[in-house]
Amino acid sequence: MAARAVILGCAGPELSEDERRFFAAADPWGFILFARNIETPEQTRALTRALRDSVGRDAPVLVDQEGGRVARLRGPVWREWAPALEECAGLPVAARARAMHLRYRLIAGELAEIGIDVNCAPVLDLARAETHGILLNRCYSGDPAEVAAMGRAVAEGLLAGGVLPILKHMPGQGRAPLDSHRELPVVEAEAAALEAADFAPFRALADMPMAMSAHVVYRALDPERPATQSPRVIGMIRESIGFDGLLMTDDLSMQALKGDFGERAARALDAGCDMVLHCNGVAGEMAAVVAAVPRLAGRARARAEAALARRGGAPGESAAFEAEYRALAAGASAHA
Template sequence: MNAARAAIFGLSGPTPTPMERDFFRAADPWGFILFGRNVETPGQLSALCASLRDAVGRDAPILIDQEGGRVARLRGPVWREWPDVADHIAATPPGARDAMLRDRYRAIALELSACGVDVNCAPVLDVAAPDCHPFLTPRALGSDAETVARHGRAIREAMAGGGVSAVVKHIPGHGRARVDSHRELPVIEADIETLRAVDFAPFRANADAAMAMTGHLMLPAIDPDACATFSPAVIEVIRTEIGFDGLLMTDDLAMGALSGTAAERAARALKAGCDLVLHCTGDRAEMEAVAEAAPRLAGRARDRADAALAARPGRPETAPSMERADAR
């Protein structure tokens, strides 16, 4: 059986068009990622997940960004609404925060798994610096490495208990970014000792995660010429100093932090050592270019992808009600 292509793709709407189904069948991506434009009701979402898996003829992973708060693709009144996680942590007594996060993310995972979504792009393990850009600070689990690491592990374990795998992000650490990488490339000026002690530490403590997502950022202390996603030197740090040997995917290739065509971006990321490229917009021409540039998984990348699939938790026997629940 052929290995899947080293890519994850989005799609344009709540159901695949005939052209999209034909493309997905031919391109055979490893998985899919969903956004708000793809989500309407629980029944529709379940049918969409089944349709995407049918298009590639296997139980492909289906990813989503469901952190709760401003980054959430499943919204009320159908699904539970949550405050931004930073606000939720701040409103919770210190001794109860780990338990709160476990309850929050198990509930999120149960809603996802009930509809067929089995991978959540969370937790955010970026340590928020005082001048971190506001696109990230409300999503941060803390401002010190030890707290972020502990909260991150609690979230991972809770989601697994709800039947959903975690993707830790944005490795090797996005918390010092003073610009939004959706629009431009952040440059992180910290020295290597500081990066090791703070930014890398939560990822090192969670290096047993099955999957991680790169941050699109420049780390001149490691590589002054290429952003992390395109940098063999940074990927080497992720693999050795941080110790992450799981499946490494890029953040969205369509983000403004990156330069070059879609095909060039995909090729550079894979050459640098990423295992998978992620393209989220559903733009057909760009997806075709990425598929042309991304080979089928092979070697260590295929081994890591297989391990990530094997590590997916089973769907819980009990599923949540689809009626709206108030945010806690």
């Protein structure tokens, strides 16, 4: 029997008995961890094992480990990183892609060691004057070609280290002037401008296994519904951008979306998303989402299976990767 088309969070660093029973019955496709769930390597390995044991299979476990402000694994236990926009700007153009590949190869090694096999990166949104501060320094550049190059370096670094990447926030959130955690952003740009710039990095990485939708209204595509719940935008992602991988929602508990949690989930799946994501581990909200979400079937199931088939790679020699990365960073500093 196929898993349910949902990814869920849990409340703390250990699973409660209630959570074990709920996950066993709900059978989510995967799980996502946040800082509240991560204390030490040993504890996190135990938690990822417990999550998989609750559903009786090797379910994917996700995290947001971009480095910089959005990092669920923090120092001194794990490596700390500069925000991506600052790091890319501080490196010579010729060194940027290699440095980002190494950065995420190292991140992949840390994640794989504690049982995490999916990372919510790369960020393919364009840095613009109007980009909200919640997102701005997580971007790589304002140039679509450079964002695509950095994004591929990030994705391939993760894949080489045995961790699946998730492209975000499809089809591009850089023009959003509001924080979708708190309210619904509206982008007024014309379709031609979006096609030429914002969508280009996603089109360049359309071969990747997974992507996350944006809770953003694009007036030129659908004047009323956010991308996550818009058949028009999801259709454009599949046809114009050419992405046929697993498309999951951003977090359903973000305030950009309206309605009860079952409605939020159903609207996203009806629009063409393959999978819904609920992050905060609140039991009542999770129960409402699960009640509205079917088991994977058809193209959504095939995409999920194809994504998991790309798990592999190996952590590699982290000392060698780190030495090369530090040499690139030192060279940049010497020429600053």
